[in-house]
Amino acid sequence: MKRIQKSDLIRLEDYLWEIPASFRNDMLVPARVLASEALLDQIIDDRSLNQLVNVATLPGIQVASLVMPDVHEGYGFPIGGVAATLHPEGVISPGGIGYDINCGVRLMTSSLNIDEVRDQIEELSKEMYAQIPSGMGKGGQIILSEEEMTDVLTRGALWAVENGYGKQEDLEHIENHGQFEGADPKLVSEMAKKRGRNQLGTIGSGNHFVEIDYVESIYETEIAKAYGLNPRQLVVLIHTGSRGLGHQVATDYIRLMVNAMSKYNIELPDRELACVPFNSEEGQSYFKAMCAAANYAWCNREVISWEMRKAWYNVFGEAGGSLELLYDVAHNIAKIEDHKIDSRYQKLIVHRKGATRAFGPGFSELPEKLIQAGQPVIIPGSMGTCSYVLAGTNRSMEITFGSCCHGAGRRLSRRAAKRIVNAPVLKEELAERGIYVQAGSYKGIAEEAPVAYKDVNMVVQSIQDSGVAKMVAKLKPVGVVKG
Amino acid sequence: MPIEYRSHTADIQMVIKADDFQQLFELSLEGMSNILVHSGCITTYDEQSQEIEISGQDTTNLLIDFLSEALSYTYVNKVLYCKLHVLALNDRHIKALLFGLPIQSLDEEIKAVTYHEAKVEQDIEGKWSVSIIFDI
Numbered sequence: 305m306k307r308i309q310k311s312d313l314i315r316l317e318d319y320l321w322e323i324p325a326s327f328r329n330d331m332l333v334p335a336r337v338l339a340s341e342a343l344l345d346q347i348i349d350d351r352s353l354n355q356l357v358n359v360a361t362l363p364g365i366q367v368a369s370l371v372m373p374d375v376h377e378g379y380g381f382p383i384g385g386v387a388a389t390l391h392p393e394g395v396i397s398p399g400g401i402g403y404d405i406n407c408g409v410r411l412m413t414s415s416l417n418i419d420e421v422r423d424q425i426e427e428l429s430k431e432m433y434a435q436i437p438s439g440m441g442k443g444g445q446i447i448l449s450e451e452e453m454t455d456v457l458t459r460g461a462l463w464a465v466e467n468g469y470g471k472q473e474d475l476e477h478i479e480n481h482g483q484f485e486g487a488d489p490k491l492v493s494e495m496a497k498k499r500g501r502n503q504l505g506t507i508g509s510g511n512h513f514v515e516i517d518y519v520e521s522i523y524e525t526e527i528a529k530a531y532g533l534n535p536r537q538l539v540v541l542i543h544t545g546s547r548g549l550g551h552q553v554a555t556d557y558i559r560l561m562v563n564a565m566s567k568y569n570i571e572l573p574d575r576e577l578a579c580v581p582f583n584s585e586e587g588q589s590y591f592k593a594m595c596a597a598a599n600y601a602w603c604n605r606e607v608i609s610w611e612m613r614k615a616w617y618n619v620f621g622e623a624g625g626s627l628e629l630l631y632d633v634a635h636n637i638a639k640i641e642d643h644k645i646d647s648r649y650q651k652l653i654v655h656r657k658g659a660t661r662a663f664g665p666g667f668s669e670l671p672e673k674l675i676q677a678g679q680p681v682i683i684p685g686s687m688g689t690c691s692y693v694l695a696g697t698n699r700s701m702e703i704t705f706g707s708c709c710h711g712a713g714r715r716l717s718r719r720a721a722k723r724i725v726n727a728p729v730l731k732e733e734l735a736e737r738g739i740y741v742q743a744g745s746y747k748g749i750a751e752e753a754p755v756a757y758k759d760v761n762m763v764v765q766s767i768q769d770s771g772v773a774k775m776v777a778k779l780k781p782v783g784v785v786k787g
Numbered sequence: 788m789p790i791e792y793r794s795h796t797a798d799i800q801m802v803i804k805a806d807d808f809q810q811l812f813e814l815s816l817e818g819m820s821n822i823l824v825h826s827g828c829i830t831t832y833d834e835q836s837q838e839i840e841i842s843g844q845d846t847t848n849l850l851i852d853f854l855s856e857a858l859s860y861t862y863v864n865k866v867l868y869c870k871l872h873v874l875a876l877n878d879r880h881i882k883a884l885l886f887g888l889p890i891q892s893l894d895e896e897i898k899a900v901t902y903h904e905a906k907v908e909q910d911i912e913g914k915w916s917v918s919i920i921f922d923i
Contacts, residue, residue, distance in 0.1 A: 745894075
């Protein structure tokens with residue numbers, strides 16, 4: 305396959321590039337890249353844009369296939385992509401959501417200031433590591449009965465609240481209030497349920513983490529005020545998803561769709577893009593199972609918050625105050641949303657794989673005090689660099705189906721990172737800079753080293769300059785529990 | 788090298804070269820398990836067994852679906868499967884017993900065995916090969 309060159313792209317705007325639909329005769333729409341020129345130069349180094357062109361061939365795709373500035377090569381779909389197909393006859397593709405269904409990030413704010421408690425951060429990191437199960441295939445404290453599993457898959461984060469593992473006031477601070485109503489647990493396989501039975505409240509491995517940060521800079525004072533963010537305030541970031549249950553749901557349905565595609569005369573350049581019409585029996589089954597897995601993920605992040613709150617209390621006691629949820633975003637998910645195309649609203653199936661919803665001011669699902677500010681968007685950087693809180697804008701509705709990036713974006717493979725990073729030395733260096741890392745293995749630290757990622761500052765600056773979200777605050781890590 | 792690993796951004800790519808079709812399945816299983824537990828398949832394997840039966844549209848689907856199923860059983864049974872005893876095998880169907888050892892923990896968590904760029908091929912000498920990308 306011919307690798308895409310910069311000369312294949314047309315510059316539509318300063319931060320928006322297009323590979324025209326004429327580039328390959330099976331493209332149904334153009335393929336667009338949201339990035340600065342400097343980032344585009346990095347992006348064309350891997351095959352993510354070839355994958356983006358493949359996405360532009362999906363039946364029913366609207367306007368353009370899109371990637372965000374943190375894009376990198378995946379399998380089938382690139383990571384950092386958005387694809388919107390026409391509801392209900394356009395396709396749904398599990399590969400456009402990813403294996404970790406509803407992987408996402410939440411941010412909790414505290415009433416403590418880094419300068420008051422800097423001496424206790426190392427102790428807090430150790431207590432977090434003790435309270436929050438992390439690492440490969442690690443089980444948690446909750447073992448779900450069959451009936452409880454059905455409830456978790458149906459009720460999402462609400463299950464955690466009703467069973468004493470969460471706070472009622474958290475719910476309106478979660479996308480879809482932490483519950484997809486269309487979920488059907490009967491469409492989730494027994495294998496998936498078995499894998500999820502003991503994993504609620506666990507972060508898993510890979511790039512998942514729980515992190516303590518402090519607010520280093522504020523860029524938008526009014527929005528920061530609405531979000532409850534103050535200079536030097538301690539905050540908590542949680543990044544994980546639906547664990548083995550979600551992986552199994554994706555595996556089950558990609559397999560089903562690979563076999564079912566021919567029934568709908570769908571031919572694609574890569575089997576990993578496997579898809580069927582949304583309104584087909586297989587499409588509906590997947591969507592309802594995906595909703596159930598998404599509910600599991602929302603419940604998981606709520607239970608982890610409960611574990612985090614315990615760790616917080618154990619270290620700081622009453623003086624630590626409470627941890628309040630600012631917002632919980634999903635970055636591997638498909639949603640039915642209304643978007644304007646050619647001056648007319650259309651119902652679309654918006655696939656986001658490594659992309660975050662970034663709706664602007666006026667979005668009624670948000671809690672009252674956030675409506676005018678726009679939806680909070682949480683962008684974790686790599687361990688040891690920084691993370692950002694952004695606010696969605698209405699510009700995102702015009703060019704990215706209300707989406708923006710989801711992180712820094714990987715630039716080195718895990719193997720390459722392990723080859724060049726000396727993890728014990730890195731851990732020590734980070735500790736000297738006041739960043740305490742707790743991880744089950746040095747391997748995990750090496751794989752997630754800052755050198756393995758793009759520069760998150762450049763990625764977020766591209767987002768800001770393109771206008772799809774505004775920078776609200778920059779966060780600096782001080783304590784990390786790695787999966 | 789019958790089993791070779793290559794870097795792939797965010798994932799691992801495994802290349803298998805086998806003398807015959809059955810060996811393609813054997814080496815792929817062993818190669819995947821050696822990612823899950825580094826050098827995990829170097830001892831005796833017959834402590835735990837699991838029957839597995841898969842049908843697929845073609846050889847590529849069959850192999851990927853076989854590995855996906857073996858991976859799921861690894862997680863659910865907490866057993867690292869290293870060997871298989873084939874009961875029936877053709878281009879579209881496999882029935883086999885997996886053998887492995889109980890494990891307490893993993894070195895690597897594989898989220899999925901992907902179909903991305905996977906293609907089972909036979910060369911003119913009758914040898915088989917495949918390249919598989921694991922989502923980790």
